[in-house]
Amino acid sequence: MASIILTILISTYPWPIRPFGSALQVSATLGDARESVADPRFHRGIDIPASVGTTVYSIISDTARWDGSGVNTYVRVGNYWCIHLEDRRKGDSLVLGILDTINTPPDTIGKMLDYPNGDHLHFQIGPAGGPFENPLSRNGGPVGYNDTGSPTITIDFWRQGSEGDTAQQLVGVLDGRVDIRACCQDTQTSGGVNNTSGIYKLTWSVDTVGPIQTIIFPQVQPPNNGDSVLLVYDRHNYRTASPFYCWATNRIVNNQVEDRYWNTKQKDNQPDSVDAESLEVARFKDCYYWVLVKAYDIRENFDVAKDKETDRIQDDVSELPSFDDVQKEV
Ligand SMILES: [Zn+2]
Numbered sequence: 001m002a003s004i005i006l007t008i009l010i011s012t013y014p015w016p017i018r019p020f021g022s023a024l025q026v027s028a029t030l031g032d033a034r035e036s037v038a039d040p041r042f043h044r045g046i047d048i049p050a051s052v053g054t055t056v057y058s059i060i061s062d063t064a065r066w067d068g069s070g071v072n073t074y075v076r077v078g079n080y081w082c083i084h085l086e087d088r089r090k091g092d093s094l095v096l097g098i099l100d101t102i103n104t105p106p107d108t109i110g111k112m113l114d115y116p117n118g119d120h121l122h123f124q125i126g127p128a129g130g131p132f133e134n135p136l137s138r139n140g141g142p143v144g145y146n147d148t149g150s151p152t153i154t155i156d157f158w159r160q161g162s163e164g165d166t167a168q169q170l171v172g173v174l175d176g177r178v179d180i181r182a183c184c185q186d187t188q189t190s191g192g193v194n195n196t197s198g199i200y201k202l203t204w205s206v207d208t209v210g211p212i213q214t215i216i217f218p219q220v221q222p223p224n225n226g227d228s229v230l231l232v233y234d235r236h237n238y239r240t241a242s243p244f245y246c247w248a249t250n251r252i253v254n255n256q257v258e259d260r261y262w263n264t265k266q267k268d269n270q271p272d273s274v275d276a277e278s279l280e281v282a283r284f285k286d287c288y289y290w291v292l293v294k295a296y297d298i299r300e301n302f303d304v305a306k307d308k309e310t311d312r313i314q315d316d317v318s319e320l321p322s323f324d325d326v327q328k329e330v
Pocket of ligand 1: 028043045046047121122123
């Protein structure tokens with residue numbers, strides 16, 4: 001029992017504002033869409049709502065370094081960043097962190113400023129220049145944080161590379177290279193209810209032919225600007241509101257986003273970039289398939305969206321054996 005308690009104690013860390021040891025509300029999460037289509041980026045931490053003037057403390061004891069300007073003034077202690085502060089400590093100086101105090105109060109590093117569109121502390125973890133870890137999963141997350149609500153998703157289909165151009169949404173028969181878009185939202189249930197994206201992993205598969213493809217947000221690496229963000233989020237719905245529209249077929253590998261697709265014309269036993277020249281050698285015969293997409297939150301709660309679509313190997317199927325004919329040949 002003692003080792004279990006010790007594991008709990010060392011596997012979490014306190015919140016940077018009082019009360020340090022119980023869950024606070026989280027209104028935005030790592031990887032959320034930020035800024036605009038002209039200047040897109042991933043959100044690099046979490047947002048903790050609290051009123052202007054709230055005192056902010058350091059998690060650890062180390063040198064506090066302040067920088068930034070205006071509303072983005074921040075104090076960084078080690079890899080912990082607290083942004084949107086005023087009345088910050090002047091100059092670089094050693095501070096006593098929450099983790100190193102028992103009877104004496106920790107040092108103040110600043111107070112929350114009056115932030116447009118809602119006062120909040122932006123809290124992020126990572127070295128200068130990144131990558132930035134997810135504060136809600138690092139060492140089990142801050143004390144008491146939990147997320148018991150399951151995400152909800154729906155899916156639809158688009159011509160690969162159409163990036164949400166409404167003229168290129170696909171309905172009915174799918175043909176060629178297809179992007180799967182997932183409309184996701186998750187309710188953060190810890191420390192109050194607040195709708196954010198809160199989706200950290202998407203997986204998709206077609207019928208049982210696998211393998212399961214995955215897009216995952218373990219961390220974000222600056223600059224994260226430009227097209228890579230728009231390969232994750234639909235530019236036509238970029239940052240309008242939750243829920244967020246994610247391109248499930250694309251994926252992040254080593255912090256690089258790859259523009260992927262489901263090739264319904266793929267040749268069997270070949271890479272998905274190779275089209276089949278006839279139905280006989282097609283990986284996906286002319287029939288119905290279930291397309292499955294799973295969306296996970298940070299606690300691995302998930303929802304499944306399932307859509308039944310017809311897949312065809314060629315536009316003009318009259319020149320090819322029908323699915324029934326293939327079945328008879330077998
Ligand atoms: Zn923020």
